[in-house]
Amino acid sequence: MRRSLPWLIALVALLGLWTWTQRPDTGRLHAPAPGANSVGGSVPATYPEFLPREAHVVLERMARGEPHPYRQDGGVFQNRxxxxxxxxxxxxxxxTVETPGSADRGARRIVTGGDPPVEYWYTQDHYRSFRRFELPAPEVRP
Known part of the structure; x- marks a missing residue:
């Protein structure tokens, strides 16, 4: 038992570390209310109606260049x-577009095309179907 105790402790520590890296960020951003202006008018304030509110958060985060909560976010989508x-x-x-009540990343995603992005796609069913959308031009303030 004494020989296996360090291995057991290491295994529990690794499991805890892995679990921690899979958790979404707790400091979430909140999208503006529909029709409200975003920070400095540089981020679009309105989005297509079919996008859930959680997708607004992702798009705002992208526009601000902020980190995303899941390690897979920003990774290559292979279009298999x-x-x-x-x-x-x-x-x-x-x-990842968070799904309220889901214990994991859920099925919703935004897929962008180009660098910087010139195409935007939304899937609510984990890549079975996609809906293309465009972002409105940012409001420019004098």
């Missing part, structure tokens, strides 16, 4: 399902 137009590897990036 071939439901988006064919592009070279690395063209598409994916971001």
């Amino acid at each position: 399902e071939k439901r988006l137009p064919a592009q070279p590897r690395g063209y598409y990036r994916e971001y």
Whole structure:
């Protein structure tokens, strides 16, 4: 038993570390109310109606260049399902859209195309279907 105790402690520590890295960030941003202006008018304030409020948070975070809560966010989306137009590897990036009540990342994602992004896609069913959308032009204040 004495020989296995250090291994057991190390295993519990690694499991705890892995669990901690899988948790979403607790300091979430909140999207503005529909029609409200965002910080300095540099971030779009309105989004397509089909996007859930949690997607607004992701888009705001992207516009501000802030980190995302999941380590997979910003990673290459490989388009294995071939439901988006064919592009070279690395063209598409994916971001988690939180699903209230889900114990994991859920099925909702925003996929962007280009660097910087010039295309935006939303899936609510983990890549089975996509809906393309555009962001409104940022409001410019004098």
